[in-house]
Amino acid sequence: KQWYQRRVAITAGETPGEKPHMDTFKVDLNQCGPMVLDALLLIKNQMDPTLTFRRSCREGICGSCSMNIGGTNTLACISRIDPDVTRETKIYPLPHMYVVKDLVPDMTHFFEQYASVQPWLQRDEKIEYGATQLQQSPKEREILDGLYECILCACCSTSCPSYWWNSDKYLGPAVLLQSYRWLADSRDHKTKERLEKLADPFSVYRCHTIMNCTKTCPKGLNPGKAIAEIKKLMAKHL
């Protein structure tokens, strides 16, 4: 029988004033699926039904189960449980976020920041949807590879110390990656306006190339590089 200890950050969802604390659970790995999400579900089903976390697709595409596992941010559903049973795995919510309960952070501001970069196609003329194809060469389309696949899980932004200290004004790697996705799209005409919207000391320039973001992205994307490209565009056009 293999026993595996898991410490999960529990915060007071019900009792106000109760201090957040850690709970430890022992999981028999023979009775459990291979991923951290499987363990969380086992704990919830068999040990503590009040354990609260977000989850949906269980295949690393929806971005719901993002949390801090073993010190780094990933998706629980594609994070394999460390088979070394002598070691504990610590699970925390995404860092420096306001916690609703247990492993559930309040993502409202993150999504508000995403909306603020106007993540949709904008052209000089009014778009008549379906009238014509907005054509793009294969080379132009290739630029979008590594940008469009973002699932907005927030692992990167919440791994960034700069975002920890300035999340009110700094947009963070996830939102900036998406901002670059639209800046780089050849079919979008509003590049200058998008860059002008970013022209202040905080929105982009709190990035100090720490690179925790690219290190932690569970989808293998590179927000650090995208932000560097934004800075180059800002220098060129503004």
Add this chain to the structure above:
Amino acid sequence: SSTLSSLRALTSSEYKVPGTEKFFKKQEVYGRPMSPHLTIYKPQLTSMLSISHRGSGVGYAVLLYGGAVMTLLPGGFSHYVSLAEQFAPGAGVILALKAIVALPLVYHTVNGFRHLAWDTGKGFKIAEVYKSGWFTVGSSLVISLLMASLL
């Protein structure tokens, strides 16, 4: 350009993202705890080298200003050198101390070139970041020791 001239710090009443003030107020009202960050996040080469760049920058600036101020103090710089010489530590200790003094300056400079490469958009693949990172650490140690032994 006119856009650059409007670059100034935003005050909290000028949040560009609508709903920011409301969001933070709500968290305060609900009394929500903040999830841990520095205490739990795994130290990685990315973050450790970055903070070292900041630390070494402060460190060598202190050394620079400190050294400059010392020349203005009574007795001048040579007075303090002779004071230190009275301790007469071994050659090995002197070498180590010199290397430690040189390290922030050397590391900051070498990592500075890494930053300049990043500014051109080069070296952002995570494998490249780690390769250049370890190279920076290694070369900083070697160059510091070299400087300490030769100068």
